[in-house]
Amino acid sequence: MIAPGALVLLTPLVIGYLVGPLAVAGLIPGAIVSGAAMATSSANSGGAWDNAKKYIEAGKLRFNNEIRAKGSYEHKAAVIGDTVGDPLKDTSGPALNILVKLMAIFSLVFVPFFDRYGSVT
Numbered sequence: 001m002i003a004p005g006a007l008v009l010l011t012p013l014v015i016g017y018l019v020g021p022l023a024v025a026g027l028i029p030g031a032i033v034s035g036a037a038m039a040t041s042s043a044n045s046g047g048a049w050d051n052a053k054k055y056i057e058a059g060k061l062r063f064n065n066e067i068r069a070k071g072s073y074e075h076k077a078a079v080i081g082d083t084v085g086d087p088l089k090d091t092s093g094p095a096l097n098i099l100v101k102l103m104a105i106f107s108l109v110f111v112p113f114f115d116r117y118g119s120v121t
Contacts (some may be wrong), residue, residue, distance in 0.1 A: 008099055012107040020118035024107050033101050039096040046089025054076040 016024045054060060056078050059069040068074045 004099075008026055008103050009106055012103060013110060016107070016114035018112060018119055021111060021114040024111075028096055028104050028107055031101050035096045036098040039093040042088040042096070043093035046087070047095065049078070049081040049085025050089065053082040060120035 012024050012027060015027050053075070056068060056072070057070055059067055061068040061074060062120045063074070
């Protein structure tokens with residue numbers, strides 16, 4: 001968790017110091033757009049894996065006119081997929097919201113520093 005946290009906090013500082021406040025003004029919308037896309041993708045894919053497992057457990061999966069339910073290889077694969085999907089939909093997607101907010105607020109707090117010490121204004 002140290003590396004992602006450092007990335008979120010140091011990126012605006014480095015960009016603001018080396019390039020200036022206008023570059024940070026471009027960095028933040030890019031972080032918002034990419035964070036929103038990743039959060040949406042994480043939440044949707046995690047939900048899809050969860051729903052696939054529930055679909056199989058309900059006995060609705062048919063393959064070659066044979067119902068595949070609990071205990072089948074498809075169900076075992078869906079359980080593994082759900083193990084990956086649960087963290088995506090429950091933690092990873094919502095955490096990106098906090099990441100984007102933290103980067104934006106941190107950048108806003110350091111605007112006077114960027115304005116005074118940034119290389120290009």
